[in-house]
Amino acid sequence: MNFEKPSRRNTDRSKVSRSRSPRTSRLNSTPLFFKGTGSIKNPSETPTRSTPQHSEKEDYGPEYKALEWESRQLIDLEWYDCEEGANTMKNEDDFAYREGVAESRREKKVKLGSLKKLERMQDNDKWEINRMVSSGTIKVHAKDAYDEQDEEHRVVLMVHNIKPPFLDGSIVFTTQLETVQVVKEPNSDIAMLARKGSAVVRIVRERNERSKMRDKFWDISGTALGSMLGVQKKIEEDFSKYDDEGNLDYKADSQYAKSMGNFEAVSDFARSKSVKEQREYLPIFSVRESLMNIIRENRIVIIVGETGSGKTTQLTQYLYEEGYTSYGIIGCTQPRRVAAVSVAKRVSEEIGCKLGDKVGYAIRFEDCTCDQTIIKYMTDGVLLRESLNESDLDQYSAIIMDEAHERSLHTDVLFGILKKVVLRRRDLRLIITSATMNSQKFSEFFGNSPVFTIPGRTFPVDIIFSKTPIEDYVDAAVKKALEIHLQQPPGDILIFMTGQEDIMATCVLLNERITELGPNIPKIRVLPIYSQLPSENQARIFQKSDLRKCVVATNIAETSLTVDGVRYVIDTGFCKLKVFNPKIGMDALQITPISQANANQRSGRAGRTGPGSCCRLYTDTIYREDLLENNIPEIQRTNLANVVLLLKSLNIGNLLEFQFMDPPPQENILNSMYQLWILGALDDLGELTELGKKMVEFPLDPPLSKMLLEAERYKCSSDILTIVSMLSVPSVFYRPRDRESEADASREKFFVPESDHLTLLNVFTQWKNNGFRSDWATNNFVHIKALRKVREVRAQLSDIMKSLNIPEISCGNNWDVIRKVIASGYFHNSAKMKSIGEYVNMRTGIPCILHPSSALFSLGYAPDYIVYHELTMTTREYMQYVTAVDPYWLAELGPMFFSTKENFQEIERKRQKEAKNRIIEELVASKNKEENKGQEDEVKGSGQIVMAGREPTPRRTPRIHPSL
DNA sequence: GAGCACTGC
Numbered sequence A: 001m002n003f004e005k006p007s008r009r010n011t012d013r014s015k016v017s018r019s020r021s022p023r024t025s026r027l028n029s030t031p032l033f034f035k036g037t038g039s040i041k042n043p044s045e046t047p048t049r050s051t052p053q054h055s056e057k058e059d060y061g062p063e064y065k066a067l068e069w070e071s072r073q074l075i076d077l078e079w080y081d082c083e084e085g086a087n088t089m090k091n092e093d094d095f096a097y098r099e100g101v102a103e104s105r106r107e108k109k110v111k112l113g114s115l116k117k118l119e120r121m122q123d124n125d126k127w128e129i130n131r132m133v134s135s136g137t138i139k140v141h142a143k144d145a146y147d148e149q150d151e152e153h154r155v156v157l158m159v160h161n162i163k164p165p166f167l168d169g170s171i172v173f174t175t176q177l178e179t180v181q182v183v184k185e186p187n188s189d190i191a192m193l194a195r196k197g198s199a200v201v202r203i204v205r206e207r208n209e210r211s212k213m214r215d216k217f218w219d220i221s222g223t224a225l226g227s228m229l230g231v232q233k234k235i236e237e238d239f240s241k242y243d244d245e246g247n248l249d250y251k252a253d254s255q256y257a258k259s260m261g262n263f264e265a266v267s268d269f270a271r272s273k274s275v276k277e278q279r280e281y282l283p284i285f286s287v288r289e290s291l292m293n294i295i296r297e298n299r300i301v302i303i304v305g306e307t308g309s310g311k312t313t314q315l316t317q318y319l320y321e322e323g324y325t326s327y328g329i330i331g332c333t334q335p336r337r338v339a340a341v342s343v344a345k346r347v348s349e350e351i352g353c354k355l356g357d358k359v360g361y362a363i364r365f366e367d368c369t370c371d372q373t374i375i376k377y378m379t380d381g382v383l384l385r386e387s388l389n390e391s392d393l394d395q396y397s398a399i400i401m402d403e404a405h406e407r408s409l410h411t412d413v414l415f416g417i418l419k420k421v422v423l424r425r426r427d428l429r430l431i432i433t434s435a436t437m438n439s440q441k442f443s444e445f446f447g448n449s450p451v452f453t454i455p456g457r458t459f460p461v462d463i464i465f466s467k468t469p470i471e472d473y474v475d476a477a478v479k480k481a482l483e484i485h486l487q488q489p490p491g492d493i494l495i496f497m498t499g500q501e502d503i504m505a506t507c508v509l510l511n512e513r514i515t516e517l518g519p520n521i522p523k524i525r526v527l528p529i530y531s532q533l534p535s536e537n538q539a540r541i542f543q544k545s546d547l548r549k550c551v552v553a554t555n556i557a558e559t560s561l562t563v564d565g566v567r568y569v570i571d572t573g574f575c576k577l578k579v580f581n582p583k584i585g586m587d588a589l590q591i592t593p594i595s596q597a598n599a600n601q602r603s604g605r606a607g608r609t610g611p612g613s614c615c616r617l618y619t620d621t622i623y624r625e626d627l628l629e630n631n632i633p634e635i636q637r638t639n640l641a642n643v644v645l646l647l648k649s650l651n652i653g654n655l656l657e658f659q660f661m662d663p664p665p666q667e668n669i670l671n672s673m674y675q676l677w678i679l680g681a682l683d684d685l686g687e688l689t690e691l692g693k694k695m696v697e698f699p700l701d702p703p704l705s706k707m708l709l710e711a712e713r714y715k716c717s718s719d720i721l722t723i724v725s726m727l728s729v730p731s732v733f734y735r736p737r738d739r740e741s742e743a744d745a746s747r748e749k750f751f752v753p754e755s756d757h758l759t760l761l762n763v764f765t766q767w768k769n770n771g772f773r774s775d776w777a778t779n780n781f782v783h784i785k786a787l788r789k790v791r792e793v794r795a796q797l798s799d800i801m802k803s804l805n806i807p808e809i810s811c812g813n814n815w816d817v818i819r820k821v822i823a824s825g826y827f828h829n830s831a832k833m834k835s836i837g838e839y840v841n842m843r844t845g846i847p848c849i850l851h852p853s854s855a856l857f858s859l860g861y862a863p864d865y866i867v868y869h870e871l872t873m874t875t876r877e878y879m880q881y882v883t884a885v886d887p888y889w890l891a892e893l894g895p896m897f898f899s900t901k902e903n904f905q906e907i908e909r910k911r912q913k914e915a916k917n918r919i920i921e922e923l924v925a926s927k928n929k930e931e932n933k934g935q936e937d938e939v940k941g942s943g944q945i946v947m948a949g950r951e952p953t954p955r956r957t958p959r960i961h962p963s964l
Numbered sequence B: 001g002a003g004c005a006c007t008g009c
Helices: A007-013 A022-029 A056-060 A062-088 A092-120 A122-135 A142-151 A189-196 A199-211 A214-221 A223-228 A255-259 A268-272 A275-281 A283-297 A311-321 A337-351 A380-389 A409-424 A436-445 A473-487 A500-516 A535-542 A596-607 A620-626 A641-649 A666-678 A690-696 A702-714 A717-727 A740-748 A756-769 A774-779 A784-803 A815-829 A887-893 A901-931 A933-942
Strands: A157-159 A300-305 A329-334 A359-363 A366-368 A375-379 A396-401 A429-434 A451-454 A461-465 A492-496 A524-529 A548-553 A566-571 A574-581 A586-593 A612-616 A830-835 A838-841 A847-850 A865-873 A877-884 A898-900
Touching (some): A199 A473, A199 A500, A275 A337, A283 A300, A283 A311, A283 A451, A300 A311, A311 A375, A329 A337, A337 A375, A375 A380, A380 A409, A380 A641, A396 A409, A409 A641, A429 A436, A436 A596, A461 A596, A473 A492, A500 A524, A524 A535, A596 A612, A641 A690, A690 A702, A702 A815, A717 A784, A756 A815, A756 A877, A774 A784, A815 A830, A815 A865, A865 A887, A887 A898
Parallel strands (some): A300 A429, A329 A396, A461 A612, A492 A566, A847 A877
Antiparallel strands (some): A157 A898, A830 A865
16 A cells, blocks of 8 residues: 555544435445446546446436545545645645635535545445455456555556576567467468368267257267176276385386286287297398398498388397397387387297396386396386486497387487487497388488388288368268278278367267168277277277277377278378467467378378278378478477476587477577576576476476475475376366266365365375275266376375485465465466456466366455466366465565565656646646536536546646655 | 367476
């Protein structure tokens, strides 16, 4: 509060009659500053800002409005008089003016005496308004709320944008406006089609919403059908991970391997032949000698090999047999966990050892290796982590990067790192495997390394392009599938779709049309598959069936899993891609045309077990001219904060000079460096700080690791550990389609009113208090799988904390401290209330709203300041996981963005001065207005107040004392 | 008053 209230006002109170006219009593129940529009206005604000809204007159009438406005001036005048008047009015020239003001004041006092007490009632009114806001009767608008806090007890945060010196004027954050181009030609037919989407899907969606037969639409893959087909539900708990005290041993041996293997097909070939025979049957065996020669002579070799050539399983064994393991071990990276585990399992069988002995694997949460291990399969992320602790990767004598053409973020970073390691270590062999398309590029990147091609064993695939561009890819795919089903010889069909909704619509339509054709038509088994589908339903695509199978899949079937028996592929030409949109600063999933590489990969799926054909639902011309040759590598379209942190900790001074195969846009790097600087991981020179060095240790996003480390200071590390772990898994809340309200009610029981983060903590704590029981989870609509994952993550993070000597302490119920720690990692995602449920990002001004699942959503009042975990753009921009924060915290924790007013006394003094000047001007103007009766009549007639202060007042311009 | 391409540490 900057303008002190005059003491005189208090003394005046006693003189004012307490009787109420009907009008004033109404005013009392609906406070003066409560506008008819349903917003709050501050009573003591300056006249310029108190222009009543048009709708007001409907409630109170113009006369009241005029009175109200004048009464405010009166109050303002009084305050002016007693606070500064004496100084200001000393000048003789101002005498007449002062007289005029005083006269006006006396008149008004008489006329408006009864209204004056409204000011006295201010506190009462505020209380009432608070009640009304909390009951949801009225809405609070941001500006008004701002004004109120401006004048009263609330804090005002100043927003600014201080840049780190090392960026030196470089572009950061919101100024980067270009979206990464993921389409070759944005105006091409196929790009337009991608934006348009499928009309049939919309029809199916609407139809199902209308008929409320959503169950049919959504639960086609549901449990009823699943159990009918004999899919066994796995209920038994796996306790092998827990030690005697019930603690979680997340590194327990071969977890993943145990849970796998259920669906592995054992072919007749495998049954009838010995391991040796099987190995010699593989295409790679025929080129073994020449391959080994090339590897012996070159330190880096690029190997091109189709799937099924045996490179993944044989290469490691060849190197072992050639003696490369005499001075180190052989590492082989895979982009996926499943692949790393299953290949390791297969190779251990071929060599004839126990998994984890000579042959092992390492993925997150599971290190299935020992001192004897000489062949180690792992995910690329694991190798990247290892390179942090051991920058020369000394334990390896050879590293194979398998499936490198997939260009995952980790692979791309490893490329740059390994290239340097090979220069330093003359004894290290590096082998990169790639698809045919970009082998040349790989070779060039690695200093023109030789490319060795292994003949594949795939069958020819007929490619059939559409003759004309199609209008609706879902409709066209359904027609094509029917055509194949009715006309072509046996063999399963695989359709590539973009997402869940497309897939379900396709399944529904396909089933419908088959039924329509009558009973004489052969049946078909339509099977959806996407990653979100429960795993028991996913497994159905591998089951044998007498009917022709038609698998409708997302990109998951392109690389992650192989459906055998597919002879026909239908390729819609689209996929969903996560694209970062810098304009709004968030990622969005959008339907985009695939690349030529995608298309080839998809068609290849038809030739796994025999010759096949692939129908592409786009023309030859589109394929050649409108599709990109390769995908945009992940590294070019993602947030690089973690990568930057990692490279910084590898002592790579200038990141812009790091050797990327496809360098990410410079702005992305700078942007990430800026984000790290904000969090305190980089100093003003762009070097890693002590905090940053610790942050690298955690496999977490920088804001989350910042939270964890900050928690030590506030003595709530244990609680934050839980929250961070909960945030690292998909939502734990289970909301089945037919029991939404039940699930919602259950979720609300966990709510902590001011914070979704604390709600998460609450869920975990209660689960823990109930002995980590799975039936507790099921009864409370919580995903048990997700919770178990939380435990795993938590155990891993806890280990890292121990290694950093950070004690695990819980703060008990001191939840304010926890909220503050959350703010320490997420102050950059802070938003200020605009109205209930609606916020604007403090820095960017982007409007964002509370997600209906948030604990704050149905709270009844809206905290002024909040931080959120992330923004998702679906139907609207929703904030996910929101916590109310104190604005002082934001200023304390994020000084580069925020400061409270107190820090800016200079600015504040100036602002006060301006405000006072304005009041005086308004008063003068108002007096002028009174003199002009005609004008006032006009005002009353129109029912609006025209602020006379806006008009020039040449006669009297008040002189302002220099001290003001 | 609400919806999920695919990975990974």
